[in-house]
Amino acid sequence: xxxxxxxxxxxxxxxxxxxxxxxxxxxxxxxxxxxxxxxxxxxxxxxxxxxxxxxxxxxxxxxxxxxxxxxxxxxxxxxxxxxxxxxxxxxxxxxxxxxxxxxxxxxxxxxxxxxxxxxxxxxxxxxxxxxxxxxxxxxxxxxxxxxxxxxxxxxxxxxxxxxxxxxxxxxxxxxxxxxxxxxxxxxxxxxxxxxxxxxxxxxxxxxxxxxxxxxxxxxxxxxxxxxxxxxxxxxxxxxxxxxxxxxxxxxxxxxxxxxxxxxxxxxxxxxxxxxxxxxxxx
Numbered sequence: 001x002x003x004x005x006x007x008x009x010x011x012x013x014x015x016x017x018x019x020x021x022x023x024x025x026x027x028x029x030x031x032x033x034x035x036x037x038x039x040x041x042x043x044x045x046x047x048x049x050x051x052x053x054x055x056x057x058x059x060x061x062x063x064x065x066x067x068x069x070x071x072x073x074x075x076x077x078x079x080x081x082x083x084x085x086x087x088x089x090x091x092x093x094x095x096x097x098x099x100x101x102x103x104x105x106x107x108x109x110x111x112x113x114x115x116x117x118x119x120x121x122x123x124x125x126x127x128x129x130x131x132x133x134x135x136x137x138x139x140x141x142x143x144x145x146x147x148x149x150x151x152x153x154x155x156x157x158x159x160x161x162x163x164x165x166x167x168x169x170x171x172x173x174x175x176x177x178x179x180x181x182x183x184x185x186x187x188x189x190x191x192x193x194x195x196x197x198x199x200x201x202x203x204x205x206x207x208x209x210x211x212x213x214x215x216x217x218x219x220x221x222x223x224x225x226x227x228x229x230x231x232x233x234x235x236x237x238x239x240x241x242x243x244x245x246x247x248x249x250x251x252x253x254x255x256x257x258x259x260x261x262x263x264x265x266x267x268x269x270x271x272x273x274x275x276x277x278x279x280x281x282x
Contacts, residue, residue, distance in 0.1 A: 001034040001048070001056075008145060012190070015151050015205040022149065022186065067112040093127040093134025094120045102128060111141045140221040144210040149187045152213035155201025155220050156192060166200050168192045169249040171242050173206040178237040182207065191216070191246040197225040197254070208239040215240060226250050 007030060008016045020030060035051040045059040069087045080098040082089045087110065088096055088103035095102050102124040105117035119136060126132035144152040156166065174185035187206025194200050202216040219229060230247035234240050 001036065001050075002030065002032045003034060005032055007032065008151065010143065011145070011151055011153055012157065012203045014190075015153075015187075015203055018187070018205055019147055019149065019151055023147075067106050069107045069112075071107055091134060092123075092136050094124040094136055095127060095134070109138055109141075111138055111143065113141065113143065116141045137221065140217050142210075142213040142217040144213055146210065149184065149206045150209035151203075151205050152209040153201070153203045154213050154217045155199070157201060165195050166192050167195070167250070167253065169246050169253060171245045171249065173239075173242065175245060176237075176239060176242040178239050178241065179207060181237065189242045189246050191226075191243070191250060193226050193250045197227060197251075199224060199226060199229065206239070212240055212243060215243060 006013075006016065007020060023030065036048055037051045038049040039061065040047050040049075042057065044057060046057070046061045048056045048058070048061070050056070071083065071086070071088065076083065076088075079101055081096045081101050081103075088108040090096055090103045090108045093102075094104050094108060104120035104124050106112045108120065109116055116138070119141070123134050123136040127134050139155055142152060142154040144150060168190055170188050170190040172185075173179040173187040173189070176185075179185045179187075184207040187204070187209070189206070189212065190203040191199065192201040199216065199219050201220070202213065204212045204216075206212075218224075226247050229243060230251055232244065234244050
């Protein structure tokens, strides 16, 4: 039962749709735009009643309520701390404008994850105690939902600002040998790269999506380029091999067709052998 118009609204729709299809295939019924008016215990488990008067019964009830920033009663105005909507307005050092007050976790970020709070805590401590300049960047915070298959994303989303300067490549998981031998070929890796070769974001659907997204998050955080990823030797067979394929595909697509034809001609290739299709990589 989902309150919003769709499930996993902050994740890319192409992967959410694929995941929803997989869940339905396994017998899961997804209902959206549901408002619950009551929950009661019954002999067989629980009964949920919606505002439309529909009663649903189940053995167990799992509630995913999310998190809301709670800044009431902290005396922020007295301390000169400003809010950005419902959260604290902090800089890259997690410091508020008052200078001596820091904010971390759910009260200071919209990506309310445990690992985000941990990263902010490290940044704030280094700045407050050792005067190390802050480097927290919310855009490099990965998000993962551990469904089967798992779904994850990090960095700039598809269709956001500057999309014209960002190209996207994708590699299907059925082209990754580890996915085949483990019987988990569902999903894909989508990698977004700037025109200068900087990694801007990624979406992953498939087994070990969290580990793959973690690698991409590290690359984004260090400002690494696609050539560094392409030159990284990844152990075989692993799910991360798909990243190497995506990187090679991105580099291949960055080479103008004219240069490919000239190189082929110089190598003495003619006809169907005188070109290269980047899609053959993934």
